[in-house]
Amino acid sequence: MPGFGCRVKKGSLTPDTCSSMHELSIANSILEAARAEAARRPGARLVKVGVRVGELSGVEPDALSFSFEALVRGSDLEPLALEIETCPRRQRCSLCGRIFRVVDFDLCCPDCGAFESRCISGDELEMVYLEIEEAQVAPAPEMGLRAAARAGEREWKNGPSSLGKESPQ
């Protein structure tokens, strides 16, 4: 759906529609990426998609889960699940090299007290994995079923008359 933004069908999302507008468009991008990946594996069923969301990404994990479920519900992808791994902000101290987790925006190095550091994680918004169920019944019987269906179709098209008066070939 190109151009799909943070838009919501009227009345389709409650209770926190406003805060999940953004996440809805992100959820949609995740679904598009998952669909594209699934299209490369005919017969496979998507079970779960794993994403990484940094605390500086601007994406709320709860709102993202909510939006994702809302989009999947009733769609061909149901019951696709979403697993979110949240990533805290980490900085590397420019003086002593210590890597530390930033809590409450405190950028002071816990080892040497320096304030010079570089952000090394926390702004992620990434697809991490797809869990896929390959066609359980193995490709062969599946194709067998399709062939049978096709055969049935042919039989129907030719009609019962083909059995009697005229030979189809």
Add this chain to the structure above:
Amino acid sequence: MDRVPLEKKVLSENDRIAAALRARFHAHGILCLNLISSPGAGKTTLLEQTLARFGRDERVAILTGDVQTDNDARRLARFGFPVRQITTGGACHLDARMVERALAEWRLDDLDLLLIENVGNLVCPASYDLGEAAKIVVLSVAEGDDKPLKYPAIFFRAELLILSKTDLLPHVPFDMAAARDNSRRVHPEIEVLELSATSGAGMETWLDWLEARRHPTPAAAPAPVATSTKSAP
């Protein structure tokens, strides 16, 4: 059950288009800036006052995004520079494809500055790369000095914070020092300037910043933005 590893950005498709735009801007020597703020922080007024101070020969163009209406484009078109409205029809941010489409009818050779006014929203636009050289976040003093901590994503990604509507300072409880401090807690390298587009105070500093960004001397080249390099050991 198979688990297929997929190391890619959720918005990789947008990023791909944005990277192509960035390469085009670079090839044409265009500085592209993406202005982001909550609704009504004063983006259009700042752009109006900026265009009003430009000479007729300035090779500048404006893209302005809105959910609905082309009010902002009409306000900006009065100055005689090329302006295009991107009406998102619901989406609360611009994305790279919208910018790519909007640029289709312009000769990039005729430009050296492209100013993009994003849709008024402090959250969504932060996630979408438009191929800009820098994001600029505008925060009006009427909004409160705690906003950098409440909406860190955009302050983390912006190269410049413009504290706007400073003429209102006598009427609102806004602590300039706290605002600067909060924005630096999120993004230590962020540059900050204060202005009032209506009184004109601080407009010169903004125009100087713009000029320096357009023609960086090697010594004054912008410091690298704090980006994440997740794979670092």
